[in-house]
Amino acid sequence: MKIAVLVKQVPDTATRIALAADGASIQTSGIKWVLNPYDEFAIEEALKLRDAHTGEVVLVSFGPDRVEETIRQGLAMGADRAIWVKEEPSGSAEMDYLGRAQVLVAALAQEAEWDLVLVGKQAVDDDAAQTGPLVAALLNWPQAMVVLGLEVDARARRLKVIRELEGATERVELPMPAVLGAQRGLNVPRYPTLPNIMKAKRKEVRQVALADLGLDAASLADDRRVVVEGYQLPPPRPEPKVLTGDPAEAAAELVQLLHREAQIL
Amino acid sequence: MNFDLTADQSLIRDTVKDFADQVVAPGASERDVTGEVPLDIMRQMGDLGFFGIPFPERWGGSGGDTVSYALAVEEIGRVDASLGLGFAAHVSLGCSPLYLYGTDAQRERFLVPAATGQYLAAFGLTEPGAGSDAGGTATRVEETAEGYRITGTKIFITNALHAGYIVATARQPEDQRISSYIVPAGTPGLSVRAEYQKLGMRSSETCEIHLDGVAVPRDLRLGEPGRGFRQFLEILDGGRISIGALSVGVAQASLDAALAYSQARRQFGRELAHFQAIQFKLADMAMEVELARTMVLKAAWLKDQRRDYAKEAAMAKLYASEAAMRASLEAVQIHGGYGYMRDYPVERYMRDAKLLVIGEGTSEIQRLVIARQLVPQ
Numbered sequence: 001m002k003i004a005v006l007v008k009q010v011p012d013t014a015t016r017i018a019l020a021a022d023g024a025s026i027q028t029s030g031i032k033w034v035l036n037p038y039d040e041f042a043i044e045e046a047l048k049l050r051d052a053h054t055g056e057v058v059l060v061s062f063g064p065d066r067v068e069e070t071i072r073q074g075l076a077m078g079a080d081r082a083i084w085v086k087e088e089p090s091g092s093a094e095m096d097y098l099g100r101a102q103v104l105v106a107a108l109a110q111e112a113e114w115d116l117v118l119v120g121k122q123a124v125d126d127d128a129a130q131t132g133p134l135v136a137a138l139l140n141w142p143q144a145m146v147v148l149g150l151e152v153d154a155r156a157r158r159l160k161v162i163r164e165l166e167g168a169t170e171r172v173e174l175p176m177p178a179v180l181g182a183q184r185g186l187n188v189p190r191y192p193t194l195p196n197i198m199k200a201k202r203k204e205v206r207q208v209a210l211a212d213l214g215l216d217a218a219s220l221a222d223d224r225r226v227v228v229e230g231y232q233l234p235p236p237r238p239e240p241k242v243l244t245g246d247p248a249e250a251a252a253e254l255v256q257l258l259h260r261e262a263q264i265l
Numbered sequence: 266m267n268f269d270l271t272a273d274q275s276l277i278r279d280t281v282k283d284f285a286d287q288v289v290a291p292g293a294s295e296r297d298v299t300g301e302v303p304l305d306i307m308r309q310m311g312d313l314g315f316f317g318i319p320f321p322e323r324w325g326g327s328g329g330d331t332v333s334y335a336l337a338v339e340e341i342g343r344v345d346a347s348l349g350l351g352f353a354a355h356v357s358l359g360c361s362p363l364y365l366y367g368t369d370a371q372r373e374r375f376l377v378p379a380a381t382g383q384y385l386a387a388f389g390l391t392e393p394g395a396g397s398d399a400g401g402t403a404t405r406v407e408e409t410a411e412g413y414r415i416t417g418t419k420i421f422i423t424n425a426l427h428a429g430y431i432v433a434t435a436r437q438p439e440d441q442r443i444s445s446y447i448v449p450a451g452t453p454g455l456s457v458r459a460e461y462q463k464l465g466m467r468s469s470e471t472c473e474i475h476l477d478g479v480a481v482p483r484d485l486r487l488g489e490p491g492r493g494f495r496q497f498l499e500i501l502d503g504g505r506i507s508i509g510a511l512s513v514g515v516a517q518a519s520l521d522a523a524l525a526y527s528q529a530r531r532q533f534g535r536e537l538a539h540f541q542a543i544q545f546k547l548a549d550m551a552m553e554v555e556l557a558r559t560m561v562l563k564a565a566w567l568k569d570q571r572r573d574y575a576k577e578a579a580m581a582k583l584y585a586s587e588a589a590m591r592a593s594l595e596a597v598q599i600h601g602g603y604g605y606m607r608d609y610p611v612e613r614y615m616r617d618a619k620l621l622v623i624g625e626g627t628s629e630i631q632r633l634v635i636a637r638q639l640v641p642q
């Protein structure tokens with residue numbers, strides 16, 4: 001099986017985010033960048049399929065210089081090689097989800113015979129959950145997102161997928177090739193073994209420029225349909241209220257507060 | 266001059282840190298109470314290649330360097346110093362002698378399984394009458410028709426009960442010189458007990474070993490005869506980097522705990538961290554952690570460059586272990602009465618830290634080692 005995993009570098013969720021001066025982007029200096037956690041489930045699933053059916057796992061990522069570190073991390077988990085579409089410092093910031101999906105699809109189109117494309121069901125930076133569905137639409141392949149379970153019948157080229165719904169699961173069957181979006185719970189991502197970390201630097205990371213794909217950042221940006229107008233940080237948390245005094249009175253006041261302010265009771 | 270880690274070094278550190286936080290940290294306090302040695306965790310560490318960091322792939326290693334190894338020991342030691350000690354003793358004391366002095370056949374048979382974590386490895390140097398003066402070995406070896414026969418007692422030996430082999434030093438009668446031997450587990454006449462009740466490092470395995478006429482075949486002598494003294498000095502030089510790294514981990518854990526607590530605990534209407542007397546303690550701890558880590562990494566770097574590193578390793582071990590002792594004492598102090606209780610981890614750090622200024626050469630001995638490099642003998 002030849003499996004592509006689309007991976008994205010995102011700020012570590014523990015990072016304290018600050019807005020840039022324009023109010024429509026974040027300050028990127030001082031951020032710790034990590035592999036999108038949902039992508040780890042996608043990579044793990046791809047590695048398991050490769051080990052069970054033979055074949056190869058190829059990481060595909062679109063991003064600036066710093067992304068190489070994240071690609072190496074995926075290679076250290078055991079992916080075989082990577083295609084890295086290099087994002088130039090200027091121009092592409094304006095692209096929307098569709099523009100970025102077009103870049104990824106153009107990168108995939110450079111090679112033939114993909115059996116599966118795996119993605120994280122969403123990236124934890126903008127939480128848009130757009131890449132998987134858009135890539136599937138552009139490829140004209142079937143898709144299943146929020147995947148909790150996967151069975152592959154390689155001979156019949158069919159997939160049995162368990163999807164998570166609100167408080168329920170759904171079973172769907174679809175043909176290959178397809179795009180699948182991994183949800184937490186699909187598997188337990190492996191730690192990279194240290195020999196694999198050392199081997200990762202000898203694995204192929206093919207750099208591709210947008211021009212090599214017949215694309216350019218400016219026209220993709222011009223064609224965007226979604227424009228980020230601004231970000232707002234959540235309001236600071238109000239000071240906690242501490243009730244003191246007579247326990248009976250405090251309890252009564254607490255019930256009142258739960259009723260009136262918290263509106264729980 | 267460049268103080269940045271390489272991409273490999275940071276990825277190794279991040280991987281070990283993640284493993285330490287997710288897998289090692291949760292049971293560390295409990296193991297300190299029960300004294301249970303976490304063999305399952307050690308097996309996972311072996312599977313992930315942690316034990317093979319400084320050895321080439323040819324010998325079951327990960328092909329990393331001493332800097333990466335030091336970072337890994339620090340990260341494990343930060344959450345569980347006992348496990349950090351087992352890790353450091355396994356690699357620096359147990360595996361290194363095979364890597365440095367073993368024949369290819371010996372490395373194939375013993376180093377490959379040890380570096381991949383199929384079993385632990387131990388180094389038996391210390392004896393009831395030979396501690397700091399490890400050259401005072403009373404364990405004897407005689408030559409026999411088939412090889413050697415070793416008789417003596419070793420004490421305080423880390424990992425020996427679950428070791429696949431023990432490297433043991435012994436004195437040969439003809440010239441009173443010391444040689445070292447690989448003693449495989451289960452050899453008749455070898456008995457190992459792990460019954461010490463310890464102040465700290467309670468879930469690391471510390472053993473007493475009796476060698477009662479243990480027969481060792483000729484091909485299990487390690488290196489040239491009579492070279493044992495030189496060998497163990499070199500092994501201890503390398504081991505000091507790892508105890509230094511372990512100390513940085515304990516010091517960092519003490520600082521982290523003190524920082525968190527001093528910002529949560531309020532007295533006189535303010536957080537403890539607001540009081541300058543507490544701030545100064547935190548500042549000193551942070552400074553010492555930074556200095557200790559820098560010195561440990563410098564010694565590791567020198568070793569990786571194949572340059573002399575004995576003096577720097579002794580300085581790193583001495584400074585870092587004493588910094589860990591001070592930091593853990595201050596962390597308990599900042600926690601006040603709560604710090605004296607088992608509910609908080611800082612009393613464990615303090616008990617664990619005390620071993621760091623004793624094991625693999627006491628602070629007094631480190632000063633001797635450094636002074637010998639300064640003052641011509």
Ligand SMILES: Cc1cc2nc3c(=O)[nH]c(=O)nc-3n(C[C@H](O)[C@H](O)[C@H](O)COP(=O)(O)OP(=O)(O)OC[C@H]3O[C@@H](n4cnc5c(N)ncnc54)[C@H](O)[C@@H]3O)c2cc1C
Binds near residue numbers: 396422
């Ligand atoms: C938990 C633990 C694990 C250990 N693991 C191992 C192991 O895996 N393998 C191994 O071989 N050993 C191991 N050891 C032994 C350890 O290395 C020794 O305990 C240590 O080197 C000190 O030796 P000693 O205990 O005999 O103390 P001693 O040598 O008796 O020292 C007692 C005191 O005298 C001081 N002193 C001694 N000589 C001098 C001098 N010339 N000048 C000034 N002061 C001096 C010392 O600094 C110390 O303060 C371990 C010990 C412990 C506690």
